Amino acid sequence: MTDRPTGQGGPPQHDNAAPEDILPNDPGSIAHGLGVPPETFHPDEENQENATISERFVYFLGTLGALVRKQVWFLLVILGTMWGVLRESVRPNSWRRTVRYEFQLTLSDVAGRGLLSTLVMGSLTGVGVVSQAIYWLGFAGMAKMTGSVLVSVIVRELAPILVGILMLGRSGMLSLAEVGMLATGGQIRSMQAEGLDPFLLLVLPRTLAFTVAGFTLGIMFSIASLTTGYIISRASGALSNSLFSFFYDVVTAMTPADYLLIPLKFVVVGFLVGLGCCVSGLTASNEDSLGTLLPRGFSRGILIVMTVSVLFSLKV
Amino acid sequence: MKRLNGPLLELADATPVFDESSLPPVPLSMRVMSGECVVIETRDMSRATMFSDLCSGMVHLRNGSAHFMGMCWDDLDDRHRNALRGRIGRITRRPIWTDLFGTHVGIMFKELHHTTVSVPDLTSQTVRLCTRFGLPGIPVETPRRLSSADLVRVTCVRAFLGQPQLLLIEDPLEGSPVDISGAFFECLTEARDRGASVVWFVRDSSVWQPYRKAVSALWRLADDGLLTVRIR
Secondary structure, eight states: OOOOOSOSSSOOSSOOOOOTTTSOSOTTOSSOSSOOOOOOOOOOHHHHHTOOHHHHHHHHHHHHHHHHHHHHHHHHHHHHHHHHHHHHHTOGGGOOHHHHHHHHHHHIIIIITHHHHHHHHHHHHIIIIIHHHHHHHHHTTOGGGHHHHHIIIIIIIIHHHHHHHHHIIIIIHHHHHHHHHHHHHTHHHHHHHTTOOHIIIIIHHHHHHHHHHHHHHHHHHHHHHHHHHHHHHHHHTSOOSOHHHHHHHHHHHSOHHHHHHHHHHHHHHHHHHHHHHHHHHHTOOTTOOHHHHHHHHHHHHHHHHHHHHHHHHTTO | OOOOSSOSEEEEEEEEOHHHHOSOSSOEEEEEOTTOEEEEEOSOHHHHHHHHHHHTTOSOEEEEEEEETTEEGGGSOHHHHHHHHTTEEEEOSSOOOOTTSOHHHHHHHHHHHHOOOOHHHHHHHHHHHHHHTTOSSOOOSOGGGSOHHHHHHHHHHHHHTTOOSEEEEEOSSTTOSSOOHHHHHHHHHHHHHHTOEEEEEESSGGGGGGGGGGOOEEEEEETTEEEEEOOO
């Protein structure tokens, strides 16, 4: 082991570069957040009165551009950080002790402590949705459709949405509050002063932990809901076949594309929920408090979960 | 630690952007050689914090340049900048402690990130420093649970840990709930003997008087910039 910090002379043996999209252009900003939406375009009143048509047109375009940028600002930041996370995650240099430690902490919190909540929610879904679907399909004489309907409704559509919302409410909001308080409190700036990149230390490990947890919890949710649904249906007499046979029907109802799309949906939901929460926290400004951060983060998170679900449903 | 031939820290007519730093937008020039201790008197400690940021390459410059270890901050990419900042020990008035981890992790976090020193070695270094500053060991509670006296102690430990090459110190002695001056001066001297440079910001000149003989230069940071003062 060497005790020499790297970074002297030649290329460093570590270190990251957070994507410019989220790094502040104003490192000394008294607002400690790592970026704020662009200001609206303010007219110069005096010049406006004497402006030519071409100047007015340029001003109109400027106003329009500022308005558009303000509306899509968060989307652009998310796209930039998404690329940053993907790029940094494949670099061995990014995975230092501190980053691995943060990854483990977040993963144990999201996947470990969230497992029970997921199983309970899956069981309730099994009772409320799966058993009902089995009963009514049998009642309508469409029992052969049971497998494909359950795959379409529960595993492909409902599970990613519910798991996404669960992760968002249980761990995403916590992440948002933690990172947001660090940003508004000035600790993020202190980290930067010590060469600790908040993107590498907070955004990267947390986002990837959410990604892994999204897949894990999604699969657990699906298993719990289908198993509970089977037990309830079996107890009520709506089903007579074995558990193995029931799961065989479900698995055979899945198309080859499902084997790719369903896990991918869980992964993408987890990835974007984690990223959205971290970025919302990191971009908090001095005017923000928990009262403004949490509602904003939650609404963004819900929007992300629903958007991913819709896009996958459309096979985009 | 290798000693540089040139200055370890150099500001050459560095003119900070006022909007982002609130530092006076005047050219600032300063050279600190290896092993030197420079005291900068300033009434406003938030200005000292921003000046430290300037020395750490965190403030945009309108003109001039800031060099650390012979490298210009502006010429470096983010990775190199972060690596260099890992060699700076700072005591700052800005909040640095988070409750995400215990204090023990918070103290060692920078070293864990920037170096490959084994955890046992790092722990033993930390224990030595903690003991020197009057702590019975390494605190493992979250920083929020520590007394203000212990927080001052662990802040000093954090700054001196890992043999930094530059120490940017916003005076921890004035108004401190505990007397740590003995340990503080010892650590300063040890760091300088290794070749580290020290920039020590003080509000009150009485604070650095016990260390007066070892001070290389005295400056004053005021509205009209950085002024040299004769040591009496």
